[in-house]
Amino acid sequence: MEKKSAEELAKKHREISIAEFFEKNRHLLGFDNPRRALMTAVKEAVDNALDACEEARILPEINVELIQLSETRFRMVVEDNGPGIIKAQIPKIFAKLLYGSKFHKLSATRGQQGIGISAAVLYGQLTTGKAAIITSKTAKDKPATKIKLKINTTTNEPQIMEETEEEWAVKEHGTRIEIDMDGSYNKGRQSVDEYLKETAIVNPHCTIIYTNPEANQIIFPRAAEELPPEPKEIQPHPYGVELGRLMKMLESTAAVTLQQFLTTEFVRVGPGTAKEICANSALLPNTKPKKMTREMVENLYNGIQKTKIIAPPTDCISPIGAELLEKGLRKEVNAEFYCATTRPPSVYRGNPFIIEASLAYGGEQEGDKTVRIMRFANRVPLLYQQGACAITSSIQGTSWRSYGLQQSKSSLPVGPCIIVVHMTSVWVPFTSESKEALANYNEITKEIRLALQECGRKLASFVNKKRRIKEESKKRSYIEKYIPHVAEALQEIIQLSDIDKKKVEDNLCEILEHTRGELEEISVDNPDYDPELAKIGRDDEDYDSGDEDEEDKKSEKDKQTTLDD
Amino acid sequence: MTKTMAKKDDNNPVVLKIKDVAKKIYNTILLQKQPQLEMPIRSLSNVTYNDKDGYFELLDKTKTRTLTASTIKTFAQTLRMMHLSKNLVETDDIATKREAYYVSKNWGEARFKEQPESDAVMDDIEAMMAVNREQIGFIPEEKGGAVAGELIVIDKDQDTGKDLEIDCTKFGSGAYSVPSSVEHLKFKTKAKFVLAIETSGMFERLNKHGYWKKANCILISMGGVPTRACRRFIRKLADDHKLPVYVFCDGDFYGYFNIYRTLKVGSGNAAHINEYFCVPQAKYIGITPQDIIDYKLPTHPLKDVDIKRAKDALKNDPFVQHYKEWQKAADQQIKMKARAEQQALAKHGLNFVIDKYLPDKLKDHKTWLP
Numbered sequence: 001m002e003k004k005s006a007e008e009l010a011k012k013h014r015e016i017s018i019a020e021f022f023e024k025n026r027h028l029l030g031f032d033n034p035r036r037a038l039m040t041a042v043k044e045a046v047d048n049a050l051d052a053c054e055e056a057r058i059l060p061e062i063n064v065e066l067i068q069l070s071e072t073r074f075r076m077v078v079e080d081n082g083p084g085i086i087k088a089q090i091p092k093i094f095a096k097l098l099y100g101s102k103f104h105k106l107s108a109t110r111g112q113q114g115i116g117i118s119a120a121v122l123y124g125q126l127t128t129g130k131a132a133i134i135t136s137k138t139a140k141d142k143p144a145t146k147i148k149l150k151i152n153t154t155t156n157e158p159q160i161m162e163e164t165e166e167e168w169a170v171k172e173h174g175t176r177i178e179i180d181m182d183g184s185y186n187k188g189r190q191s192v193d194e195y196l197k198e199t200a201i202v203n204p205h206c207t208i209i210y211t212n213p214e215a216n217q218i219i220f221p222r223a224a225e226e227l228p229p230e231p232k233e234i235q236p237h238p239y240g241v242e243l244g245r246l247m248k249m250l251e252s253t254a255a256v257t258l259q260q261f262l263t264t265e266f267v268r269v270g271p272g273t274a275k276e277i278c279a280n281s282a283l284l285p286n287t288k289p290k291k292m293t294r295e296m297v298e299n300l301y302n303g304i305q306k307t308k309i310i311a312p313p314t315d316c317i318s319p320i321g322a323e324l325l326e327k328g329l330r331k332e333v334n335a336e337f338y339c340a341t342t343r344p345p346s347v348y349r350g351n352p353f354i355i356e357a358s359l360a361y362g363g364e365q366e367g368d369k370t371v372r373i374m375r376f377a378n379r380v381p382l383l384y385q386q387g388a389c390a391i392t393s394s395i396q397g398t399s400w401r402s403y404g405l406q407q408s409k410s411s412l413p414v415g416p417c418i419i420v421v422h423m424t425s426v427w428v429p430f431t432s433e434s435k436e437a438l439a440n441y442n443e444i445t446k447e448i449r450l451a452l453q454e455c456g457r458k459l460a461s462f463v464n465k466k467r468r469i470k471e472e473s474k475k476r477s478y479i480e481k482y483i484p485h486v487a488e489a490l491q492e493i494i495q496l497s498d499i500d501k502k503k504v505e506d507n508l509c510e511i512l513e514h515t516r517g518e519l520e521e522i523s524v525d526n527p528d529y530d531p532e533l534a535k536i537g538r539d540d541e542d543y544d545s546g547d548e549d550e551e552d553k554k555s556e557k558d559k560q561t562t563l564d565d
Numbered sequence: 566m567t568k569t570m571a572k573k574d575d576n577n578p579v580v581l582k583i584k585d586v587a588k589k590i591y592n593t594i595l596l597q598k599q600p601q602l603e604m605p606i607r608s609l610s611n612v613t614y615n616d617k618d619g620y621f622e623l624l625d626k627t628k629t630r631t632l633t634a635s636t637i638k639t640f641a642q643t644l645r646m647m648h649l650s651k652n653l654v655e656t657d658d659i660a661t662k663r664e665a666y667y668v669s670k671n672w673g674e675a676r677f678k679e680q681p682e683s684d685a686v687m688d689d690i691e692a693m694m695a696v697n698r699e700q701i702g703f704i705p706e707e708k709g710g711a712v713a714g715e716l717i718v719i720d721k722d723q724d725t726g727k728d729l730e731i732d733c734t735k736f737g738s739g740a741y742s743v744p745s746s747v748e749h750l751k752f753k754t755k756a757k758f759v760l761a762i763e764t765s766g767m768f769e770r771l772n773k774h775g776y777w778k779k780a781n782c783i784l785i786s787m788g789g790v791p792t793r794a795c796r797r798f799i800r801k802l803a804d805d806h807k808l809p810v811y812v813f814c815d816g817d818f819y820g821y822f823n824i825y826r827t828l829k830v831g832s833g834n835a836a837h838i839n840e841y842f843c844v845p846q847a848k849y850i851g852i853t854p855q856d857i858i859d860y861k862l863p864t865h866p867l868k869d870v871d872i873k874r875a876k877d878a879l880k881n882d883p884f885v886q887h888y889k890e891w892q893k894a895a896d897q898q899i900k901m902k903a904r905a906e907q908q909a910l911a912k913h914g915l916n917f918v919i920d921k922y923l924p925d926k927l928k929d930h931k932t933w934l935p
Contacts (some may be wrong), residue, residue, distance in 0.1 A: 475634040482637040485675040489644030493587040493651060500591075507594045512634060 018097045019156040022119060023126060029119040030434030034072060035190070036384065037123055038183035040434065041076050042066075042192045044116035045177055046199060047380055049080035050206060051109045052175070054227060056083035060206040061222075064196060066185060068213040073128065074183040076120075079176040084138035087145045094121055094134050094177065095149040095158030106351065106426035108231040108317040110380050115433055120179055122151050127182035131161045135176040137168050144168035185213045187537060190383045194537030196220065198374060198381035201328035202320055202422065218536065224324070232316035234426060235267040238277070238304045240312075240350020247297050250289040258292070258300075259285035268310045280306040314345030314352045317424050320379065325358045325420065330528035333418050336362035336466070338526075339458040340420075343451045348443035353425030355444070357451035361404075361459055362466070363524040365416035371395075371405065373412070375438075376422040382436050389437035391421045394448035403456035404463025417459075421448055476513070483508045579701055582694050583651045587644070602630040602643060604693040609833035614883040619829070619845025621883065623836040639686065641675045646686050653702025661706050662687060692837045698793070704745045710795035711740035711768060711786040714777030716802070719751040720744075733783070738773060740786070747798045752805050756783045759803060760923075761847070763787060763814040763824055767907045767918070776919050780927075783808075791828045793835065796842045799828070803846050810844050811927070816852030816862070817904035818871055818895070821934075822878040822885065825849050830884050849934040850926045854898040857905045859932075860922070863912055864903035875899055888935050 022029055030040035046062060053060035058081060065077040085093060092099045097118045121132040137144035148161040187193055196210050200220035205227050208220040241249070255261035262274035269277070278285045281303025283296060292300070320328075322340035329338060340358035347353070365372075375382040375391045386392050392412070400406075400413035407413040429439040438444065487504040490496060496504070586602070593600040605611065606628050612621040632640050649668055653660055660668065666683040669676045677683040691698045698704070712718075716733040718741060730753075733741045744750075760782050762768045768786035771777070777784050783802070787795055803810050812828060814820030829847040831839025857864060875895050878885045885891050898904070910918045926932055 479634050479637055481674045482641045485641035485672065486632070486637065486644055489641065489648050490587055490591050492648045493644070494584055494591060496591070504591065504594050507597055508632070511594070511597055511599055512632070512637070 017154055017156040019122060019151050019153040022097060022115075022122065023153050026119070026123060026126075028433050029115060029123075030384065030436065031119065031123045034182050034184035035186055037181065038066070038074060038076070038185060039190065039192050039195055039383065040116075041120040041123065041179060041181060041183075042078065043195055043380070044120050045076065045078035046196070046208075047110040048117050049078060049082060049175070050199075050203065050379075051111055052082035053080060053206070054230070055109075057227060057230065058082060059222065059225070059227060060203075061209070062206060063209045063211075064192075065211040066192065066213045068185065069180065072182050072184065073180065074185065074213065075178060075180050076183075077176065077178050079171075079174060081171070081174045084144075084173040084175055085134075085136045086138060087136075087147075090134050090136060090145065090147050091149055091158035091160055094118060094132060095151045097122070097151070097156055106236060106316075107233040108378050108424050108426055110378050112427070112430075112435070116435075117177070118151065120181075121149060122153070124179040124181040125150050128180045130180045133178040135166065135168060135178075137171055137173050137175075140172045144171070189537055191537055193218075195381055195383055197332075197533060197536045198376070198383075199379075200533075201332060202325070202376050202379045202381070204324055204328065220533075223327075228320075229318040231318065231426075234312060234316045234352075235265060237268060237312040237347070237350030238262075238266050238307075238309055239347075241266075241304075243298060243301045246301055247294070250292055250297060253289050255289055257285060258283060258287040258289055261289045267312050273307065273309055277303050277307045277309075279303075311347045312350060312352045314354070316426055317345065317352055317354055319354045319356050319424055320422055322356065322358070325356055325422065327528060329358050329360050329418070329420055330526055331530040332534050333360040334364045334524055334526055334529040334531070334534070335360035335416075335418075336524050337459065337462045339455050341451050341454040343447050343454075346443060346447050348425075348429070348441045351425055351427045353423060353428075353444065353447070355447040355451045356422040356424075357448070357455050358420040359417055359455045359459060361415070361417045361462065363416070363526070365418065367416040368414065370412045370414055371417040371419055374418065374420040376420070377428045377430070377435070377438060378424050379422070380435070382438075384434070385431070385437040388431055390440045390445050391423075391438055391448055393440060394445045395419060395421075395452060397445070398449055398452045398456065400456065403460040404467075405459075419452070419455075421451070423448075479509075479512045483512075577654055579654050579694055579696060580651055583647045586647065586693070590644070600632050600640075602640065602689075602693065603627050604630075604689050605695075605837055607688065607692055607834045607836055609881055609883070612831075612833055612836045612839070612883060614830060614887045616887065618840070620843040621831040621833065621836055621839045623839070638675065642669070642672070642677065642683075642686050643689060645669070645672055645675060646683070647690055650690060650701040650703070654700075659699075659702055659704050661704055663706055665703055688834065695837050697838050697841070699746050699748075705792065705794075710743045710788060710791065710798065711765065712743060712783065712798075713740045713768075713772045714783035715754055715756040715781060716741075716783045717753040719753065721749060734777075738769075740768075740772065740784075743785075743792075743794055743798045745792075745794050747794050747801060750798070750801065752802050754783065754802070754806055754808070755781070756806075756808065757781050759783045759785060759799060759808050759810045761785045761787055761791070761799060761810060761812045761828060761844075762907075763789070763812075763820055764907055767813065770915075771919065774916060774919055776923070779919070780923070787824060787828070790824050793838075793842050796828055796831070796844060799847075800841070800844045803844060810847040811850045812847050813851050813907065813923075814849070815904070815906045816854065816857055816898075816909075817867075817906075818875045818878065818898070820852075821849070821891070821895070822874065822882060826878075826882065826884050850932070851922070852905055852907060852909070853932065853934055854894050854901060855932065856926075857898075857901065857903065860910065860913070862905040862909040864901075864905045864909070867899070867902050867904055871904065872899060890934050894934055 031037040042064060049062050050060050061081045063079040067075040069075055094117055097115050124132055131148040131150045133148050135144050135146045143165045146164045146166045150159040150161055152159050196208055200208050204223035207222040210218045249265055253261050253265055255264050258278060259274045262269045262277055263271060275285055281299045283300060319342045322342045326338050326340035338360045343355045345352050345354050373386060375389055396410050396412055405413035405415035405417060423438060429441060431437045431439050483505050487501045490504055491501045590600040604627060605623055606626045611624045611626040613624055615622040630636055630640060662684055663680060666677055666680040669683055687703055691701060694701060712733050713736060714733055718731040720729045720731060722729045731741060765786045765788050768784060771784055785799060799810060812825050814824050828844050831843040835842060879892060879895055910922050
């Protein structure tokens with residue numbers, strides 16, 4: 001065999017562009033099958049649109065249109081009324097992976113990494129060879145910019161295929177993205193339909209107009225005229241920063257001294273705390289950040305862990321609110337009982353977060369099936385990878401039997417119930433770039449469990465009440481059943497007349513009913529229920545049971561391995 | 566104790582009592598109040614050992630069944646059962662417990678699902694009326710027991726009503742079977758004692774080898790816990806002819822405290838009639854814990870349930886609490902952790918029981934238990 005020299009081998013080594021990497025690993029971004037790809041593309045576009053509107057403090061109105069071009073090819077059009085994007089930025093935002101405004105800041109927005117929409121563009125390009133078309137207008141009196149874009153996968157740089165100016169008179173400002181891609185349109189729990197519906201439920205301040213490939217238009221009208229509070233950006237909390245990141249921050253800081261670095265780059269660090277950290281790290285407060293050695297940074301890192309620092313502020317995140325969450329659920333499910341809870345803010349790895357939970361029980365829901373779970377992170381519905389999600393494992397780890405649902409050991413409960421969990425945080429820890437499952441941080445699962453338990457206790461008291469009423473009405477029918485027998489036996493023994501016998505029956509009725517009081521009734525009383533809305537995402541059961549199960553099984557396996565660890 | 570006379574009789578005390586209870590209930594209902602049924606509690610907790618007469622005497626604890634939503638079914642069933650009883654007594658008919666259970670199938674929703682339910686209601690009525698089950702027209706299915714030996718039972722011919730003499734020596738390898746109702750029986754005998762035996766296997770052996778001839782006695786097989794009829798039969802027989810009664814059981818707690826104790830002083834369940842359905846003159850001759858040692862009998866280990874039964878008896882059974890001898894024997898056996906069956910005597914030869922064991926035991930009062 002011919003030997004190869006190191007030099008020869010070295011020729012084979014070259015840099016991998018991130019775009020190339022995802023071209024090969026598109027499943028990491030949620031583009032693994034045509035059905036999911038379509039959903040993911042819509043999701044990324046809508047998430048961006050909502051973020052843009054909210055940041056600009058505009059009540060969002062979003063138009064989503066799916067047009068079927070051939071059996072496997074679709075055109076996705078998403079148009080918002082956001083602030084628009086200036087011409088210079090359009091190419092990078094839509095055609096460069098890992099370019100974004102949200103990665104380097106901590107705030108409760110939908111997008112995080114700056115991958116999503118470019119990945120959709122890349123996917124479209126890969127499957128159809130066509131460029132994405134972006135149109136954006138920033139002000140009424142300015143023309144709109146229309147750019148046809150591709151991604152150069154070798155360099156991860158945008159390629160502008162065509163750039164024109166356009167009138168776009170109907171729009172004052174806003175952005176429109178058009179991507180052709182391979183896809184498959186189905187209904188069911190993991191569909192575009194379901195995604196948009198759930199988005200509308202947890203974002204009552206937005207209007208979504210959706211035209212599906214069958215050319216049916218569904219309008220999810222705005223239910224709240226107020227935007228949620230603007231997510232505030234915060235600096236990182238010292239506890240949440242790892243050694244490597246700390247080194248990078250020290251390199252790039254403008255601060256002259258270590259103390260200044262600590263007070264300006266971190267939240268919750270004043271001069272006092274900064275001095276304490278320095279003392280705990282055996283470093284002088286006036287050390288120059290740029291001159292710190294690796295050992296010194298490690299000392300600093302350990303010093304930070306030793307120092308008591310107040311938890312990060314929590315006003316930077318805003319929950320949906322128990323009330324709105326329950327209201328959303330009322331639209332979706334016609335049940336006998338609803339409850340919701342919002343936990344007080346908590347912190348994981350220096351990131352503040354809030355868990356909210358809601359559930360609906362009974363009514364038209366089926367009692368012999370696993371409960372339905374709706375998961376949300378920063379107001380985005382999570383439709384895939386349910387089995388790998390911390391929300392699912394927390395639901396499994398909660399003892400639902402004491403709350404009136406059936407449950408075999410550490411599996412999902414069974415009963416006529418839907419459980420909704422929402423996590424909002426300045427940084428939501430997803431298990432992968434496709435952002436479909438929450439990672440298992442102890443602080444997070446604990447909060448989820450506490451929220452579930454709060455709802456569970458309310459559920460238990462309802463279920464008990466329902467059972468009491470059921471028993472009571474059973475007893476009453478019991479009474480009615482046996483009174484005639486008492487009367488008949490008495491009649492036979494002491495030869496009562498029929499009139500006397502009737503009297504015995506009437507009196508017994510009165511005596512027994514008197515001691516029991518009024519019978520309370522439980523029924524479905526839910527004027528908010530929207531059957532048209534509830535129907536969305538429910539069709540196509542066949543497809544559902546096949547694909548979804550497979551997906552779930554796979555995730556179940558993943559979860560098993562993580563649990564075994 | 567007399568048998569209810571066989572004719573339609575409005576003045577029959579049972580009928581009057583049933584009507585009385587029904588009227589009270591009716592009147593209470595008319596007053597818009599919840600009617601109640603009151604009956605004695607039938608369990609060991611509501612009996613005391615009457616030392617003088619030697620039986621379990623009923624105490625005055627009663628249970629009251631108030632008509633409520635949860636009791637209305639049993640309440641209705643009790644009344645219907647009382648009606649059935651009244652009919653039976655009035656027409657001089659009888660129904661077995663099983664038949665009564667089937668009669669209830671006509672009661673629609675109020676019918677019994679299983680026979681134990683109807684038996685319990687029947688026992689309640691019996692206790693409420695403070696009479697014997699036969700007096701309210703119900704008879705048990707169970708046989709009274711088997712008899713062989715020097716005894717002539719005088720029964721009545723079913724058709725002619727004439728006396729009918731039954732010679733219990735003339736059944737060969739078989740035996741006379743005690744009827745479910747024994748009040749009308751009379752006896753002629755020259756036997757010296759009655760030997761009541763737990764198992765029919767041992768009875769067969771003693772009968773086959775004519776032990777009754779040899780010892781001049783009457784053999785009665787109880788076949789487990791003696792039925793009421795069997796108890797009453799032995800009692801009448803022993804009373805009428807002033808015969809001693811010896812009891813021969815397995816050497817275990819079931820033999821001592823279920824079979825022997827029930828025969829001698831009655832049961833908690835039938836406390837209201839124990840006075841007549843017990844045999845105070847009975848003495849326990851075997852097998853005792855001491856016999857297991859003296860005769861080197863092969864044993865089986867005691868099970869947890871056996872020990873629990875013994876501890877229960879020591880704690881709750883007024884009979885055991887009265888007799889120190891029984892307490893000692895029970896303690897001794899609990900320590901031995903073993904039990905022995907009657908048949909264990911066969912270790913020393915099949916007829917060891919006839920040739921050696923019984924003659925020895927009968928001679929020596931000190932080996933008996935009270």
